Amino acid sequence: MRLRYTLVSDWPPLAWLARCRPGAPEIDVFHGPRVELAADWFCEAVWDGAFADGDFDRTDLVFGSGARARESDGVCFVSSGSTVDRLQSIDAGDASWVSNSLPCLLGSVGATLDPTYPGYFTDLKSISKGLGRYTRQLATSAGPVQLTYYHNLRWDGTRLIETPKPPGLRGTGGAFGTFADYRGFLAGTIGRLAENMEAPSRVERYRLLGTISSGYDSAAAAALARPHGLTEAISFGSASSGEPDSGEIIADVLGVRLTILARHAWRAASFAEVPFVAADAKGEDVYFKGAETLLARRVLLTGFHGDRVWDRAARTDADFVRGDQSGLSLSEYRLWAGFLHCPLPFAGGRQAASIRAVSRSRELARWHTGSYYSRPICRRILEEAGVPRDAFGRWKKSVSVLFSAQEGFLTPSSFADYRFWLERHADEWRRRGLVPPTLTEGADRWRDARHAVARVLEGLAHAAPRRLWMLRSAAQRVVTLGRRERLFRHLFPWAMERAKQRYATAPLDEPPPPPPRAPPSHERSAVEASLSAARALG
DSSP states (O other), rough: OEEEEOOTTTOOOEEEEEOOOTTOSSSEEEEEEEEOOSEEEEEEEESSSSSGGGGGGGGGOEEEEEEETTTTEEEEEEESSSSSSSOOOOOOOOEEEEOOOOHHHHHHHHHOTTTOOOEEEEEEEHHOOOOTTTEEEEOOOTTTTEEOOOOOOEESSSEOOOOOOOOOOSBBBOOOSSSHHHHHHHHHHHHHHHHHTTTTOOOSOEEEEEOOOOSSSHHHHHHGGGGTTOEEEOOSBOHHHHOOOOOOOHHHHHHHEEEOTTTGGGSTTTTTTTTHHHSOOOOTGGGGGGGHHHHEEEEEEEOTTTHHOOOOTTOOOTTTOOSSSSSTTHHHHHHHHEEEEEEEETTGGGGGHHHHHHSSSSGGGGOSSSSSSSSSSHHHHHTTOOOOOSSSSOOOOOOOGGGGOSSOOHHHHHHHHHHHHHTTTTTHHHTTOOOOOOOHHHHHHHHHHHHHHOOOOOOOHHOOOGHHHHHHHHHHHHHHHHHHOTTGGGGGHHHHHHHHHGGGOOSSSOOOEEEEOOOHHHHHHHHHHHHHHHHHOO
């Protein structure tokens, strides 16, 4: 089975779409300008093997996506070895379609979402329940879209079949027995990834870019990567609470050049929210938009999922059960900005039980702080790298942007367009016997009142001593409920409509979907100006 390539120069650089027709000897692959191409494979990925061999279908240590054709096995579409990226596929017309981008897939087959459906966030958040319990289908006008995390899809000439990744068991008897075993595995993995990303046979070579905060996970990943070529990292300066979170001391000790970015820098860009919300209906990683000029041609090394793999008290699971979906909203944006994402804790993460046993072992007892926030593996990595004990990991912080509880909600251009979008789709609510959502002045006043109460509670939470962390945490949950934005549930179909515009030039045989109804003439100029800015994004 052959792969036939078509470059779509206007697409995001790392996006791709494959069309598989039953009985056809070729699979058509439409791709952006930085996708790596070979006769029998293509990818936007890095993995723990020789790049020229193209064996990313035979490892679980792969970050990115692609496809590999083999005479005996058909074509294997490879998903990232994490749950912060995915493949999406659909049977439409006379073909099965696969893509690393949901907006690309929907736009190319002319599929739309139901703007009145309130459950998209719940459906996409379900991946935090693990590989065995997530919602696998997303309803669209063209039929259900299949979501495939971590595992691969095989095209056998007639249909797509989900196939498990190789188990990749490491350590003695398939388990990490000591800290040295596990640390050696992580360091060796980074070393092999570094060789792959810089291979001379690549058209697009990549360099490592770390992320460093004052917490454990990203800092430990950076310390492990420093001997393998990591020289630069980014930080977002402060946490959501406003407390300092830059990790400058850690970067100085490691000898890594740190660029500190403002957490809210993304708000200066038009329609910054679109690719993030269109990825997972939440968009909490939008703050990475402020680092866009530093991200192209990088492998971004992060600590996502470290809370479940490296925390001594965490409940661990081989199916990647998580506490949240952080990192997932980067999955569309990274295709636009042109970078790969390597969340290091996922490497070997299916052996979570043995990693937890190492964390709780006697050999790591001296690196256990005794507090609720203790990650002995990370602490030992960092302290042995020379980082002072009190320079990191003192309390848990977060930099996520929660549109569901955000005082500013959307940027002005996005808010204006979202308002118009709700008005344009109001009849769809009415046809279902529902009251359409509105952005009325009265609702805005009620939102302001709730936020004022939330600010008072938040101040009380921060005034509480840190030893009363349970009280602080409960107060923060009340604050989140008080700030909950009732219109958040409809952001996903709005963002999807806008994100699909980045794929409007698909050179497919099928006719493109009809354009949306034009706004009334008195509104057209403002909306067209906003959409022009959105099309320029990325």
